[in-house]
Amino acid sequence: MNVQETKQAIKYLPWTHSIMLTGPHGLGKSEMWRQSAKELSVETGTPHELIDIRLAEREPGDVIGFPRRVTTEEPLVVTRRIWVKGKLTSETKKVINVMTHDLPVWFPTDPDWHGFILFDELDRSIREVQQSVMEMSLDHQLNMVPLPEHCRVGACCNGNPDVYTTLIPCPALISRFVLIPFKPTVPEWQAHFDKELNGHPAISRYILKFAADLDVPEGLLEPYKQYPNRRGWCKLSDTIKGMQTAGIDLLKDLDFLMKISAGYIGDTVAVNFVDFVRKDYKVHDPEDILNKWNKELEREFADAAPTDVSFYSKVLVKFAGKSGLTKKQMGNLTAWFFAIPKESAAGFYNLFINEERKTCTEWYKSDPRIADYVMTELLSAKG
Numbered sequence: 001m002n003v004q005e006t007k008q009a010i011k012y013l014p015w016t017h018s019i020m021l022t023g024p025h026g027l028g029k030s031e032m033w034r035q036s037a038k039e040l041s042v043e044t045g046t047p048h049e050l051i052d053i054r055l056a057e058r059e060p061g062d063v064i065g066f067p068r069r070v071t072t073e074e075p076l077v078v079t080r081r082i083w084v085k086g087k088l089t090s091e092t093k094k095v096i097n098v099m100t101h102d103l104p105v106w107f108p109t110d111p112d113w114h115g116f117i118l119f120d121e122l123d124r125s126i127r128e129v130q131q132s133v134m135e136m137s138l139d140h141q142l143n144m145v146p147l148p149e150h151c152r153v154g155a156c157c158n159g160n161p162d163v164y165t166t167l168i169p170c171p172a173l174i175s176r177f178v179l180i181p182f183k184p185t186v187p188e189w190q191a192h193f194d195k196e197l198n199g200h201p202a203i204s205r206y207i208l209k210f211a212a213d214l215d216v217p218e219g220l221l222e223p224y225k226q227y228p229n230r231r232g233w234c235k236l237s238d239t240i241k242g243m244q245t246a247g248i249d250l251l252k253d254l255d256f257l258m259k260i261s262a263g264y265i266g267d268t269v270a271v272n273f274v275d276f277v278r279k280d281y282k283v284h285d286p287e288d289i290l291n292k293w294n295k296e297l298e299r300e301f302a303d304a305a306p307t308d309v310s311f312y313s314k315v316l317v318k319f320a321g322k323s324g325l326t327k328k329q330m331g332n333l334t335a336w337f338f339a340i341p342k343e344s345a346a347g348f349y350n351l352f353i354n355e356e357r358k359t360c361t362e363w364y365k366s367d368p369r370i371a372d373y374v375m376t377e378l379l380s381a382k383g
Contacts, residue, residue, distance in 0.1 A: 001180050001181065001182060001183065002183060002184055002185050002188060003028075003032065003184045003185070003188040003189075003192075004188070006021065006032050006180060006182055006184075007032060007035060007036050007039065009178070009180060010032060010033065010036040010116070010152070010154070011036050011039065011040055011043075013152075013178065015140075015149060015150055015151065015152050016140045017152070017178055018136075018137040018138070018152065018153040018154065018155070018176055018177045018178065019152065019153075019154050019155075019177060019178045019180060020122070020154070020155040020156070020157060020174070020177035020178070020179050020180065021154070021155070021156050021157070021180050021182045022156075022157045022158070022159045022179065022180070022181050022182065023158070023159070023181060023182040023183065024158060024160075024163075024215070024216050024229070025158055025164075025216070025229060025231070026215075026216065026229025026230050026231035026232060027182055027184060027215070027229075027230060028182075028184060028189070028230055028231075029156040029182050030052065030118065030120055030156055032182065033050055033052075033116050033118050033154055033156075034050055036116070037049065037050045037115055037116060040114070044114070046114050047114065048114045048115045048116075049108070049113070049114070049115035049116075050115055050116050050118060051106050051108070051115065051116065051117045051118065052118045052120055053106065053117065053118065053119050053120065054120050054121050055119050055120065055121050055122050055124065055125035055129050055130070055133075056121040056124035056125050057121075058125065058129055059128075059129065060128045060129055060131075060132045062104060062129075063104065063129060063132040063133060064101055064104075064132050064142065064143065065101035065102045065103050065104050065107075065142075065143065066101060066102055067099050067100065067101050067102075068099070068100060068101070068102055069097075069098075069099055070095065070096055070097065070098050070099070070100055071096065071097070072096050072097070075094040075095060075096045076094065076095050076096070076098065076100055077092060077093075077094055078092070078093060078094075078095050078144060079091070079092045079144065079146075080092075080093075080144065100143070101143045103142070103143070103145060107142065107145075108147065108148050108151060109145070110148065111148050111149065112148065113148040113150070113151060114148070114150040114151070115150075115151060115152075116151070116152050116153075116154050117136070117147075117151060117152070117153050117154065118154045118155070118156065119133050119153070119154065119155045119156075120155070120156045121156065121157075121158075122155040122156065122157050122169060123157040123158060123159065123164075123166040123167060123168065123169055124158075124164075124165070124166055124167070125167070126167065127167060130167070130169055130170075130173055131173070133153070133155070133173075134172075134173060134176060136153050137153045137155070137173075137176040137177060138176040140153070155177060157169070163221055184230075186207070186211045186214055189207075189214065189230055190204065190207060190208070193207075193233075193234065193237070194314055194318075195318070197234060197237070199233075199234065199237040200236075200237040200240045200241055201283050201311065201315070202240070202251060202276075202277055202281050202283070203233055203236065203237050203240075203273075204311060205276075205280075205281065205283075205307070205308065205311045206273055206276050206277075206281075207233070208307040208308075208310060208311055209276070209280075209305070209307045210272065210276075213228050213265075213269045213272065213273075214228065214229075214230060214233065215228065215229060215230065216228065216229050225266065226262065226263065226264070226265065226266040226267075227265075227266045227269075228265040228266055228269045229265075232264040232265045233264070233265060235264050236260070236261060236264040236265060239260060239264070240257075251277055251281070254274050254277065254278055257274055257277065258270055258271070258274045261273055261274060284297070284312070286312075286315050286316050286318075286319035287319075289312070289316065289332060289333070289336050290316070290319070290325070290328075290329040290332050290333060291328070291329065291332065293332035293335050293336065297336075297339075298335070298339045301336060301339045301340050302339050302340070302341075304340065304341075304344075306341070306343065306344055309340050309341070309344035309347075309348070310344065310347060313344070313347060313348040313351055313352075314351065316333065316336075316348075316352075317348075317351050317352050317355055317356055320333075320352070320356055320359045320360075320363070321355065321356035321359060324359060325359060325362070325363060327366070330362075330363050330366045330367070331366075331367070333363060334363070334366070334367050334369070334370060337349075337370070337373075338369075338373065342377060342378060345373075345378060346378045349374060349378065
């Protein structure tokens, strides 16, 4: 499933249905749970929490709690589900002189609690720990204590024991989950990287041209060797931006960039990335196009590759939606629109009208040539 489908499953399947995401490292499996909790908090107006338990670092007692004796001074209130004349009901009573388990500190006891309990790295945990989540993942309770109604149990696994040091969960445990092979698309990652993370444009433009370098290559991986993955690209972006803030421009010190990049995305892809920065990377701010349009820029964009124009289309739409456009900027945007190749112009117009309809409409009406160009050149060529 891609990102959109996966989030829909996490948010809208019945709450008692547990969900397991599988896929290589660095894809953003855990991030899907964070984004889903965030989005549900907006959609419902109710706070949603993500309880993230890394099972590879846990023992069984960390999950099911530790036993203690119930004394007469502090009786225990127990709720049991029983059948009465064919109908399922519950019975609550106080008990003493019995053994119970203290619940883990993370266990949500408020019946009005909303959110997810994520058992991350499930297939990296020992067998006893894997078995400790079986009751919650199927019966929606732990030690006779029910989970809140709006609580979903989730898990993330890497799978593929030929590549990862994992312990394959038994079929009985897998059957307790809805199994989702997570396969996010490159455009989905690109949109998240650009809009939500404000990722560095050098990386954004590189992935537009070399999408195959975004993810870990298929097949056996050599030990102690770094490979590209989405997590690594995001960290490299943070490093480039952070060091620029500190006064160190990695994009001007390519030897250092090579050494740093290799640590995040591996030697082979780092060589390609640095070569791209050396030969092809040149970024204009949206203000350069909208406020300083000239013949030199016109020639540059007339010969620009579609991937480069696609990058600037996103940048300009984002700027227009955030800041609006002055009369001068609308005129320069029109000049840029006429300068770029027709296929790229069609893509820009579709992106603009879909994401920033109000601003796009104002721009569209600012010059009658735009409507004529769209109707006679772009739409007719598409048809």
